[in-house]
Amino acid sequence: MSTLVPLLTREQIDWLPERAREVVEYRKSGLSLNHIQGCPLDCAYCIRHTYGLWDQRQPRALMSDTEAVEQLVSHRYFQPHVTPVQLFNRATDPFLPNVRPHTFAVLGDLNARGLRNHVLVITRHAMKPAGIDRLNQLVNLKVTLLFTYSGIEDKRIEPYPSHVAAESLKLMSAPSERKYRTVLYWRPLVPGLNDTDEHLDQAHALSLHADATVFTGLFYRDQIAEYYQANGLPEPYEETARRKIVPETLEQRVLAAFSDSTSLFRKTSCAVSYAHELPDYNGHYGIRELCDICPLSQLDLCQRGHHVPTAERLREVARDLPEARGLVVVDITERAAVVSGLSEEQPRYYLQHALGFQVHDVRHPHHAHRHGRADIGWKDTPTDE
Numbered sequence: 194m195s196t197l198v199p200l201l202t203r204e205q206i207d208w209l210p211e212r213a214r215e216v217v218e219y220r221k222s223g224l225s226l227n228h229i230q231g232c233p234l235d236c237a238y239c240i241r242h243t244y245g246l247w248d249q250r251q252p253r254a255l256m257s258d259t260e261a262v263e264q265l266v267s268h269r270y271f272q273p274h275v276t277p278v279q280l281f282n283r284a285t286d287p288f289l290p291n292v293r294p295h296t297f298a299v300l301g302d303l304n305a306r307g308l309r310n311h312v313l314v315i316t317r318h319a320m321k322p323a324g325i326d327r328l329n330q331l332v333n334l335k336v337t338l339l340f341t342y343s344g345i346e347d348k349r350i351e352p353y354p355s356h357v358a359a360e361s362l363k364l365m366s367a368p369s370e371r372k373y374r375t376v377l378y379w380r381p382l383v384p385g386l387n388d389t390d391e392h393l394d395q396a397h398a399l400s401l402h403a404d405a406t407v408f409t410g411l412f413y414r415d416q417i418a419e420y421y422q423a424n425g426l427p428e429p430y431e432e433t434a435r436r437k438i439v440p441e442t443l444e445q446r447v448l449a450a451f452s453d454s455t456s457l458f459r460k461t462s463c464a465v466s467y468a469h470e471l472p473d474y475n476g477h478y479g480i481r482e483l484c485d486i487c488p489l490s491q492l493d494l495c496q497r498g499h500h501v502p503t504a505e506r507l508r509e510v511a512r513d514l515p516e517a518r519g520l521v522v523v524d525i526t527e528r529a530a531v532v533s534g535l536s537e538e539q540p541r542y543y544l545q546h547a548l549g550f551q552v553h554d555v556r557h558p559h560h561a562h563r564h565g566r567a568d569i570g571w572k573d574t575p576t577d578e
């Protein structure tokens with residue numbers, strides 16, 4: 194019998210920071226379910242810093258798995274078979290020994306409902322062979338396991354070694370017949386920490402096991418920078434940013450190291466979609482320069498799935514959301530719809546997934562060739578998307 198995580202009382206839940214109480218939250222790559230929070234793996238750059246949850250090292254549940262699934266599928270942002278779902282990607286690792294049974298319970302419940310949504314499960318933990326059978330039973334869902342691997346050796350930044358994720362990736366990718374897909378989630382790439390030629394070659398060798406690879410940088414937010422400073426950790430950047438940071442020269446070196454690869458992507462949704470032989474569900478195809486590393490078969494798939502919506506269609510989809518009532522369509526091009534009037538990011542992600550098309554906020558312009566990343570480390574380019 195597996196050990197489950199303790200269930201918090203109502204009173205304990207009321208004491209949690211407000212954002213930690215938000216069990217269903219739209220994040221960039223999907224609607225995220227986080228009814229279990231707390232993690233002992235202590236990665237210094239953990240997003241838990243930004244939720245006031247850094248001190249919560251032991252996983253605890255805010256509700257039962259059944260209640261959580263019910264909240265997810267009845268959420269106004271959830272669209273059956275369409276909305277990509279992410280499980281436990283904010284505040285715990287889904288394959289910690291006492292979180293694992295909850296992960297399988299949620300996946301089993303969603304699958305039993307006949308749902309065909311993408312479900313992304315991101316882990317750096319050790320996995321067991323028994324997990325292969327469990328995941329192969331999920332015949333409806335499109336499950337992708339993403340293995341967080343950085344190659345960072347500094348124990349102050351990542352006390353839990355990267356080679357564990359590497360072994361898990363190999364184990365779970367080994368069966369030739371499987372229902373689920375595997376992605377090498379190569380992150381965070383940080384200049385000076387894990388970007389030597391040797392690091393890049395190791396990641397390349399590992400990528401040969403996975404169905405696809407995505408590389409990305411570090412979310413260096415204010416709260417994470419404060420933690421670095423307070424603990425005397427070497428700071429990777431002089432400033433913080435709301436987007437992930439991948440400097441231009443590092444990206445060029447990554448592309449060179451993977452020049453013989455046809456399964457390297459800049460965007461998580463692209464890697465996941467490619468692994469399932471589907472068009473990118475985030476509609477990145479409009480951002481043409483993102484696709485210059487993509488194989489022709491995938492380009493073709495994405496091109497066929499790329500439909501520029503009319504302003505009327507956008508407003509029609511937005512009508513379902515009270516928080517999008519003030520939506521103004523500023524511009525629509527082949528690349529993206531630019532909107533204003535949304536007070537937060539979550540409804541924007543909803544629109545993006547409902548339409549399979551990029552929706553940008555006029556307040557946060559995307560720069561051409563920067564792939565939606567932070568400006569840090571990139572020379573000035575004159576064009577905005």
Ligand code: SF4
Pocket residue numbers: 460463464466467472473476477478479483484485487488491492493495
């Ligand atoms: S063709 Fe473009 S949008 Fe489609 S998966 Fe490749 S990079 Fe992503």
